[in-house]
Structures are given as structure tokens and as C-alpha cells.
Amino acid sequence: MTTADRDRIALAGARLVLPGGVVDGGRLVTEGSRIAAVTSAAGGGTEPGDLDLAGHTVVPGFVDLHVHGGGGASYASGVAEEAFRAARTHLDHGTTTTVASTVTGEIDNVARQAGVLSELVEDGVLAGIHFEGPFISRNRCGAHRPDLLRDPDPALVRKLVDAARGHARMVTLAPELPGGLDSVRMLADLGVIAAVGHTDSDYATTLDAVEAGATVATHLFNAMPGIAHRAPGPIVALLEDERVTVELINDGVHLHPSVLDLAYRTAGADRVALITDAMGAAGMGDGFYPLGPLQVEVSDGVARLVEGGAIAGSTLTLDVAFKRSVTVNGLTLGQAVESLSATPARLLGLADSIGSLETGKNADLVVLDSGSYDLVAVMRRGRWVLGGDRFTTVKPD
Known part of the structure; x- marks a missing residue:
């Protein structure tokens, strides 16, 4: 043989x-x-x-653009063994390509975490790094510490991108903040995805961000203003532009099924990337878990901050998202594959191999x-x- x-x-x-x-x-x-x-x-x-x-x-194999941890481990820990365990947990649930997401922290600490994660990218464990925070709105910060948030000054954004040693794939920011649109332009020039999220932006500013080069909506509907009939806000701007890929969390907690259906009817499967936004409790049971510098309690599979009770990511895995998409939302197998594999692969520039x-x-x-x-x-x-x-x-x- x-x-x-x-x-x-x-x-x-x-x-x-x-x-x-x-x-x-x-x-x-x-x-x-x-x-x-x-x-x-x-x-x-x-x-x-x-x-x-x-x-x-x-x-x-599934491609997750946005995941913070799993298996009791967090990508924001700055510990390679924890990051590996998180990636392995999601691999066991079908995620063969992972972009690791950080959470808001002190800039120097997040930069150090990026250095550790970069080594796992170079080892082939991860496909890149997504910085979610600290360049987000205090009004829509969700499970991010408000006192650690920063305006998206291009120099600070560039510091994190450089810390990733060429492996930064995406940065989520609020474009309405000082420096936001300039940072979007800089990221686009660097070939890093600029994502609009955790934002209090209005419709017009969101359109400006897309024109400046933003191409992703970070967990659309969550951590941003809702749709009002005289103030459509960021959701409408992001849904209507064909240049934008929208992330959706299909765990039955973050979005009502009808809202997810609306996004599909508006954007189509080729513009939807289903993500987990999972934290360390994914693949584990109920209990208490860290999310960056914050503590999270998971009860009945739902993760919420101990202080304040805000939803703190999910415990979702992409095999569950696939099943829900087909059995609850009625997507075809082809549409589900588009959103869990093909669309995020194209967005990452990896469609020639995955x-x-x-x-x-x-x-x-x-x-x-x-x-x-x-x-x-x-x-x-x-x-x-x-x-x-x-x-x-x-x-x-």
C-alpha cells in the first residue's frame, strides 16, 4: 500500500x-x-x-467569523492552551475554520492576546483574529466593560492590527465615534474587514461607513438601534447595501425566528454569515464563566452578565445553528451551507480552499x-x- x-x-x-x-x-x-x-x-x-x-x-466544514471561546476556555485569556481548547471544542461541532474574537480590555492586554492568537494562526489552528471592542459605543456596549471603551482613533486601531502580525481579519467599531470613519478607511486600505457593530449610529452615518469601506454588520439587530419608521437606523442601511455581509446569531435567544427570516428575505443567503458569538460556556453546562474582565452566569444555556443581566454572547455551536436554520427557519440545505460555509469563506478571501x-x-x-x-x-x-x-x-x- x-x-x-x-x-x-x-x-x-x-x-x-x-x-x-x-x-x-x-x-x-x-x-x-x-x-x-x-x-x-x-x-x-x-x-x-x-x-x-x-x-x-x-x-x-463550517466557518465561524465571530466566536470568543468554548469548552470552558476563552480566546481573551491570553493563554495558548485555552485558545486551543476553545478551537477544538468548536471543531468537534463542525467548525473547521475559526476566526478568534477578543473582547474589550486594556489596549496593551488585547495586543498581548493578539500575539498569542497569532501563533495559533501560524500553526494552522485558527484562521485569523477579530477585534470586537474597545472601539464601540457606551450606549450599546452589551457585555463589554464601559470604562475600558475607547474612541476608534486610527493610531489605536492600528496598534491592535499590528499586534496581530498580519493575522487581523476583522475589527468591529462604532463609526459614529470620533475617528470611526477614518479608521474604517484605514482598515479597508490595510485589507482588514471593518465591521459596524455595538453602535448607536444613525442611517446616514452607517451609509457613510459603508462608503468608507465597511463590509460587515456585527451580529445584526443586536447591540444597535432598532428600526423606526422615521429613523431607520443602521439595520436598514446594512441590510439594503449589497456590499455588506450581515452576521446573524441563530440560537433562538438573540433573534426571533421571524427576524432572522426577514434578514434572509432582504439580504439572501449569499450575504448572511451565521455565527456563534459563543463564549467559554459553549460545549459546557450551566455555571459561571469569565468573558474578558467580566463574569457571566449561564442558566438554561443562556449567558448573561452577573452584573446587569445583559446577554453576554451565546453558548451556540454551528452544528446547532445549521439544524435550526433548516428545521426551524425552513432554509434549504444549499442556503444553510451558503451561510455557514461559503459566504464567510468568500468574505475571508479563502473561497479557493474552503x-x-x-x-x-x-x-x-x-x-x-x-x-x-x-x-x-x-x-x-x-x-x-x-x-x-x-x-x-x-x-x-
């Missing part, structure tokens, strides 16, 4: 969710870390040695039960990280 044979895995009989549509009984072959072949015709057949995935649905099941791309796969859409197995870069031993091998006739 050659090395190539040992590194080759063939999946047969599954429902494959491909860019061109859904195929029942398709066949997908991986070699090493890549997808080597995809049979796009129904009933692609099986060969001896294939893994029998009848009754299962295979989708691309985000869809296509020959030559990374072998990042999630296997779901075709009836319940519960997660069954996860593969990252051609290696099973969860559940690969559950499948039987096709025997010769």
Missing part, C-alpha cells in the same frame, strides 16, 4: 450538498488534505473499501444524519477529528 493509498478516503452513498445542488447517493474522495474527486451525478456508485454513508448528509465541496479544496467536511440533521462526524484537512469510526466499509462482492 502506498502513502497515497493510506491517505485516501472515499465516502459513498451520502447526500452531498454541492455548489450546483444536492446530490443523493454521491461519492467524494479525499487524498491527503484535499478533496480529490466529487461525483456530482446521483447514484455515483461504490467501490470496495469505500465508507458507506447511506442515510447521511455531507456538507462543507467553503464548498469541490475538487482541490481542503477536505473539511461535516457529516450529518439525513433525518435529524444532528452532527455525526467531522473531518478537517483529510483527517477525521470526530466520528470517522462510525462508518462501515463496503466489502467486495
